[in-house]
Amino acid sequence: MIARTRVLLAMLACTGAAHAQEMHDHDHPVPEKLGTVSFPIACAPAVQQPFDRAVALLHSFAFSAAQKAFREVAAKDPKCAMAHWGIAMTDFHPVWQPPLPPATFAEGQKEAQEAAKLQPAAGPDRDYIRALGQLYRADPKLTSAQRTMAYEQAMAVVAGSHPDDIEAQVFYAVALLANASPTDKTHARQKQAVAILAPLFKAHPDHPGIAHILIHACDSAELAKQGLDAARKYASIAPSASHALHMPSHIFTRLGLWDDSIASNIASEKAARAQGDLMGQLHAMDYLVYAYLQTGRDKEARQVIAEMKKLPRLDMTDFAIAYASTAMPVRVAVEEARWDEAAAITPPQGAPESVVAIALWAKGIGLARTGRPDEARAQGERLRAIEARLHVAGDTYWAEQTGILATEVMAWAAQASGNPAGAVALLSDAAEKEDRIEKRPVTPGPIVPAREQLGELLFEQHKPGPALAAFQDALVQAPGRAGALRGAAKATASSASL
Incomplete structure (x- = not known):
C-alpha cells in the first residue's frame, strides 16, 4: 500500500497545450x-x-x-x-x-x-x-x-x-x-x-x-x-510546465524522430515565451533549429534564429542562454556548409569560455574549409588556451570538449595544408575521445559529431569505403542525422562506381 495517497493537482485542466493557448487567446x-x-x-x-x-x-x-x-x-x-x-x-x-x-x-x-x-x-x-x-x-x-x-x-x-x-x-x-x-x-x-x-x-x-x-x-x-x-x-x-513540453525531445533527438522533436519544441518555445522563461525559450529554440536542419527545413531554422535576434538583450553570463544563442547560428552555418559564413562568426562577448569555444571552432573550421589553414590553426591555438584554463578552473568536462573542438580544427587545417594523413589521425583521435563522453542536456548534440566529420574528411580524400564505415558509426550514436545519411549515400554510390 503506497503510503502517500496521490492527489490530482488540477481537476479541470485543459487536454493539451493547443487548447491552453486557445483559452489564453480568448482571455480566459x-x-x-x-x-x-x-x-x-x-x-x-x-x-x-x-x-x-x-x-x-x-x-x-x-x-x-x-x-x-x-x-x-x-x-x-x-x-x-x-x-x-x-x-x-x-x-x-x-x-x-x-x-x-x-x-x-x-x-x-x-x-x-x-x-x-x-x-x-x-x-x-x-x-x-x-x-x-x-x-x-x-x-x-x-x-x-x-x-x-x-x-x-x-x-x-x-x-x-x-x-x-x-x-x-x-x-x-x-x-x-x-x-x-x-x-x-x-x-x-x-x-x-x-x-x-x-x-x-x-x-x-x-x-x-x-x-x-x-x-x-x-x-x-x-x-x-x-x-x-x-x-x-x-x-x-x-x-x-514549458519544460515538460520540451523534455520529450531529448529522447526524440536520440532516436532521430525529428517531426516529434519539432512539434515538442514549438509547443515548449511558445509556452516558455508566454511564461517569461527566457532560458527555456532559447533551449527549445536550439533543439528546434537542430531538428529543422535534420529534415532539410533550413529556411525554418533560419527563421528561428531571426526570432532569437529580436529578443531583448541576452545575459551572456548565463551559461544556458549563452550556449543556445551562440550554438544556433553556428549550427546553421556549419550544417549548411556555408564556410564563408562560418569563418565570419564572432565569439560572443561576456560569455563563458566553454561557449566562446563553440564560436572559435566554427570560425576555425570555416577558415580551414575556405583554404586558410594558418588562420584556422590560430583559432585552434585559442581553443587550446581555453582548454588549459578550463582544466585549471576544474571544469574537466568542458575542458575535454574544448580539446576535441581544437583537434577538429587542427585536423581540417592539416587537410587544407596538404597533410591528409595528419588530418585523418587528428580527426580519428577527436572521434575516439568524443565517443567516450556523453553530451550534457544543455545541447541536442555536437554541432557536427567528430565521427561524421571523419566520414566527410575520408570522402574528400577519395576513400569511400572507410568514409562509409565512419558515417555508419556516426549514425549509431546519432540516428537520422542528415549529414551522416547524405554522406553514407554518397560513399555508397562512390564505392559502387569503382
Missing part, C-alpha cells in the same frame, strides 16, 4: 495542469495542496515558480519545515548544473538551516531535511562533487527507509543523476535510476517527476528506447 484563465503529486508533510493542513503543487513544479524544473510557491507555503505556515526544504531544493539544479554558484549556495544553505531548526523530532520530513543538510553542510572545504555524493548517499537511506514513498524514490533517482559521470559509458547511475523509475511509471503514469527524470536517465544512445514511453506521455502530464 487557463486551468493549470502539472501532474499528480502527493507529498504529505507535518505542516498545517491548509498548506498541503499548495505544497503538492510546489513539488510538482519542482519536478518539472520550474525552479523560479516552485520557489515562489514554496515561499507562499512558508508564509502561510511559518512553522512548516518542509517549505524551507522546498526552497532550498529549488536552488539545487541537478542534471543541469550540479555545482552550485556561491550566491545560490548561500541562499539554499540558509533555507536548509531554517528547515533543520523547524524539523520534527521524527518522521519522513526529518529524514528529507537531514539528507538536504548533506548538500548544504557548513564546511567550506567540501567540493560540490563531495556534497552531491553525500546527498546521494543520504537519499539512498531515505529511499530505503521509506520504500513505499514515491517521492523518496524519485528524489533519490534525481540524486543519482546529479552524480552520473559523462565519461561513464556504462551509464551505471542512469541504469540505477531507470530501475527505480520504470516500475513506478507503470504504476503512477501521471506523476511528473517519474516521467521527467526517467527521460533524463535515458538520454543516451544506449538507453533512449527505454525512455520513449515516458517521452510520449510527459507533455500531457504537465502541459502547464
Whole structure:
C-alpha cells in the first residue's frame, strides 16, 4: 500500500497545450495542469495542496515558480519545515548544473538551516531535511562533487527507509543523476535510476517527476528506447510546465524522430515565451533549429534564429542562454556548409569560455574549409588556451570538449595544408575521445559529431569505403542525422562506381 495517497493537482485542466493557448487567446484563465503529486508533510493542513503543487513544479524544473510557491507555503505556515526544504531544493539544479554558484549556495544553505531548526523530532520530513543538510553542510572545504555524493548517499537511506514513498524514490533517482559521470559509458547511475523509475511509471503514469527524470536517465544512445514511453506521455502530464513540453525531445533527438522533436519544441518555445522563461525559450529554440536542419527545413531554422535576434538583450553570463544563442547560428552555418559564413562568426562577448569555444571552432573550421589553414590553426591555438584554463578552473568536462573542438580544427587545417594523413589521425583521435563522453542536456548534440566529420574528411580524400564505415558509426550514436545519411549515400554510390 503506497503510503502517500496521490492527489490530482488540477481537476479541470485543459487536454493539451493547443487548447491552453486557445483559452489564453480568448482571455480566459487557463486551468493549470502539472501532474499528480502527493507529498504529505507535518505542516498545517491548509498548506498541503499548495505544497503538492510546489513539488510538482519542482519536478518539472520550474525552479523560479516552485520557489515562489514554496515561499507562499512558508508564509502561510511559518512553522512548516518542509517549505524551507522546498526552497532550498529549488536552488539545487541537478542534471543541469550540479555545482552550485556561491550566491545560490548561500541562499539554499540558509533555507536548509531554517528547515533543520523547524524539523520534527521524527518522521519522513526529518529524514528529507537531514539528507538536504548533506548538500548544504557548513564546511567550506567540501567540493560540490563531495556534497552531491553525500546527498546521494543520504537519499539512498531515505529511499530505503521509506520504500513505499514515491517521492523518496524519485528524489533519490534525481540524486543519482546529479552524480552520473559523462565519461561513464556504462551509464551505471542512469541504469540505477531507470530501475527505480520504470516500475513506478507503470504504476503512477501521471506523476511528473517519474516521467521527467526517467527521460533524463535515458538520454543516451544506449538507453533512449527505454525512455520513449515516458517521452510520449510527459507533455500531457504537465502541459502547464514549458519544460515538460520540451523534455520529450531529448529522447526524440536520440532516436532521430525529428517531426516529434519539432512539434515538442514549438509547443515548449511558445509556452516558455508566454511564461517569461527566457532560458527555456532559447533551449527549445536550439533543439528546434537542430531538428529543422535534420529534415532539410533550413529556411525554418533560419527563421528561428531571426526570432532569437529580436529578443531583448541576452545575459551572456548565463551559461544556458549563452550556449543556445551562440550554438544556433553556428549550427546553421556549419550544417549548411556555408564556410564563408562560418569563418565570419564572432565569439560572443561576456560569455563563458566553454561557449566562446563553440564560436572559435566554427570560425576555425570555416577558415580551414575556405583554404586558410594558418588562420584556422590560430583559432585552434585559442581553443587550446581555453582548454588549459578550463582544466585549471576544474571544469574537466568542458575542458575535454574544448580539446576535441581544437583537434577538429587542427585536423581540417592539416587537410587544407596538404597533410591528409595528419588530418585523418587528428580527426580519428577527436572521434575516439568524443565517443567516450556523453553530451550534457544543455545541447541536442555536437554541432557536427567528430565521427561524421571523419566520414566527410575520408570522402574528400577519395576513400569511400572507410568514409562509409565512419558515417555508419556516426549514425549509431546519432540516428537520422542528415549529414551522416547524405554522406553514407554518397560513399555508397562512390564505392559502387569503382
